[in-house]
Amino acid sequence: MAGSMINAPAAYFAEMARAAAGIDQRAVQRYADALFDCWQRDATVHIFGNGGSHANASHTVADFVKTAMVDGKRRLRALCMSDNLPMLTAVGNDLSYADAFAFQLESYARKGDLAVAISCSGNSPNILKAVDVAKRLNLTLVGLTGVQGGKLGPLSDIHINVPSDNFGVIEDLHMSVGHIAAQMFHHRLRSA
Numbered sequence: 001m002a003g004s005m006i007n008a009p010a011a012y013f014a015e016m017a018r019a020a021a022g023i024d025q026r027a028v029q030r031y032a033d034a035l036f037d038c039w040q041r042d043a044t045v046h047i048f049g050n051g052g053s054h055a056n057a058s059h060t061v062a063d064f065v066k067t068a069m070v071d072g073k074r075r076l077r078a079l080c081m082s083d084n085l086p087m088l089t090a091v092g093n094d095l096s097y098a099d100a101f102a103f104q105l106e107s108y109a110r111k112g113d114l115a116v117a118i119s120c121s122g123n124s125p126n127i128l129k130a131v132d133v134a135k136r137l138n139l140t141l142v143g144l145t146g147v148q149g150g151k152l153g154p155l156s157d158i159h160i161n162v163p164s165d166n167f168g169v170i171e172d173l174h175m176s177v178g179h180i181a182a183q184m185f186h187h188r189l190r191s192a
Contacts, residue, residue: 004165004166005166006166006168012166012168012169015164015166015169016169016172016173018164019162019163019164019166019169019170019173020162020173020176022161022162022163023160023161023162023163023173023177024159024160024161027158027159027160028160028177028180028181028184029184030158031142031158031160031177031181032180032181032184032185032188034114034140034142034158035064035076035114035181035185036185036188036189036192038076038077038113038114039074039076039185039189039192040192041112042074042077043077043110043112043113043114044077044078044079044108044109044110044113044114045061045064045076045077045078045079045113045114045116046078046079046081046104046105046108046109046113046114046115046116046139047060047061047078047079047080047081047115047116047118048080048081048082048101048104048115048116048117048118048127048130049082049117049118049119049127049144050082050119050124050126050127052120052167052171053118053119053120053144053171053174054080054082055171056118056171056174056175056178057080057081057082057116057118058080058082058083059175059178060078060080060116060175060178060181060182061078061079061080061083063178063179063182064076064078064178064181064182064185065077065078067182067186068182068183068185068186068189069186069189070186070189070190073189073192076185079108081100081101081104081105081130082100082101084104087103087104088100091103091104097126098125098126098129099126099129100126101126101127101129101130102126102129102130102132102133104130105130105133105134105137105139106133106137109133109134109137109139110137111137111138111139112138112139113137113139113140114139114140114141114142115130115131115134115139115140115141115142116141116142116144117130117131117134117141117142117143117144117152117156118144118174119143119144119145119150119152120145120146120147120167120170120171120174121145121146121147121150122143122145122146122147122148122149122150122151122152122153123150123151123152127152128151128152128155131143131152131155135155140157140158141155141156141157141158142156142157142158142159142160143155143156143158143159143160144160144161144162144174144177145159145160145161145162145170146161146162146163146164146165146167146169146170146174147163147164147165147170148161149161160174160177162174
């Protein structure tokens with residue numbers, strides 16, 4: 001874990017509140033709008049991240065597909081690329097771990113899909129390689145970052161930065177952003 005470490009609950013919650021206040025709420029709105037647009041066009045959302053960001057990506061997919069569903073309406077197609085362990089380990093072993101997400105985007109993504117890259121530092125090599133593929137395939141790219149956004153921030157069409165260097169706080173707020181986007185998407189879906 002990189003970044004600053006906190007030694008008291010009050011300090012952690014204070015840092016979380018400070019960082020939450022610095023998140024661009026318009027970008028979160030645009031993320032929810034992009035999900036609804038994907039649903040309208042029957043496009044796919046491809047989400048990926050490493051470590052804690054993988055856990056957030058996997059959880060977020062469950063929220064987008066199951067929690068946000070509305071009875072009688074088509075569900076959003078969303079996939080977490082780090083959930084396919086056979087593919088992840090085969091690509092990592094036979095090619096390179098840096099290719100793990102790029103390979104899958106090249107295999108599964110189509111023009112008009114949405115790519116969601118989650119990286120606290122914004123500098124993970126396998127995330128950035130997948131971002132290159134997303135750009136080449138003309139996917140809309142949502143980047144969830146922390147710290148200063150790293151290289152991922154300026155490459156993102158929708159950049160949601162958690163302005164903190166505490167990776168726990170960043171991951172907690174990335175999860176909150178996923179919950180917010182899922183609930184906003186659900187609200188739009190109910191009215192569609």
